[in-house]
Amino acid sequence: MKYLLKLKKFGKSTFISHNDTLEELERMFRRAKIEMEYTQGFHAKPKLAIQDFSNFNKYVSEGFRLMKYGPVKDNYKLNIKYYLFRVYISENLFSIFEKSIENDEILKNKFIDLEYKKNKKGIYVLKYKQEYNKIYNIWKVFKNMEEDFIFFPFVYDVIWGG
Template identity: 25%
Template sequence: MKVVLRFKKRGMKRFLSTLESIKLVERSLRRADLPLVFTEGFHPKPKMSLLDAMPVGVVNLAFYVEVHLKDLSKKHLKDLENTLPEDFSLSGAWICEENINKLVKFYRFKLITPYFIDLQNKKVEKKGKEILFKESVVDFETFRAKDYYIFRYTQRREKLLNPLLLVEKDSFFVAICEETLTKDGEDLSSFLERRGTCVKEGSPG
């Protein structure tokens, strides 16, 4: 059985590296005594995979993990929720045989800063090359909320850029990965609701 779990990585937990985040998930699955399926060989590990790594410091509300289990019950999920730290919560779970790494084509981000960023003309450097930010996105919008500017944009997976490259060095900002999307622009969670079996409903925010 393949289960897709959605976690929300917030607060101080956003400073965990990808490797540390994977270890946290694996450790929590073991502590909750979920019936994991392991790889073969001298050093068996739980059969699990995840999507693209987000940069350290980015809030990730769409931390999806595929994990293979022998069985799954409501008690398993409740035990897992109780095992996880507050800033790394379980927000959805689906039984689904689809490969999420083949489904996801876009990421939706939100960037909050106290100053305006001209995304239309913003250039960033990646692997020694200068890239025009707007060429990596399919849409973006800017609006103001009190003393802050909020930038929302959807980025192609194959042209994924670190959102931290968009902000001024040593400035205040909040970068958030809000959701992953399929090639048709559908939220992955909506796709899983439609094509899989929901065993834990997603939570807002």
């Protein structure tokens, strides 16, 4: 049986890369004394087989928290309806983005429920959702940028379908 975990990173842990986060998860499972099978080959990776996550938060590293978990079927990704994105961009990128979506209705429709605000540090925070099978790479809007900028996109949640 497969399980889907929803972990939250906070504090300094939010800056840990994806690969380092996966390695940290392996360490958490070892600390929790969860038995793991390993793949065959030169660089063996753990195959995680876990049934009880009830005490898992006792063993997580600082900056991590298991929010929820549950069993899933092999085709669980097919049930994803939307990805929720949050993108941090500098003012110069925001002006390009704003002009692009004002002038292109098709592009504007790719960013469902688009909201944005400027934070205290002058960085714009875009929040929007996109359908699972219709992801548009927002970087395409800025691909010809030649001056310095801030660009930090990530998926912060998913919405499951029926």
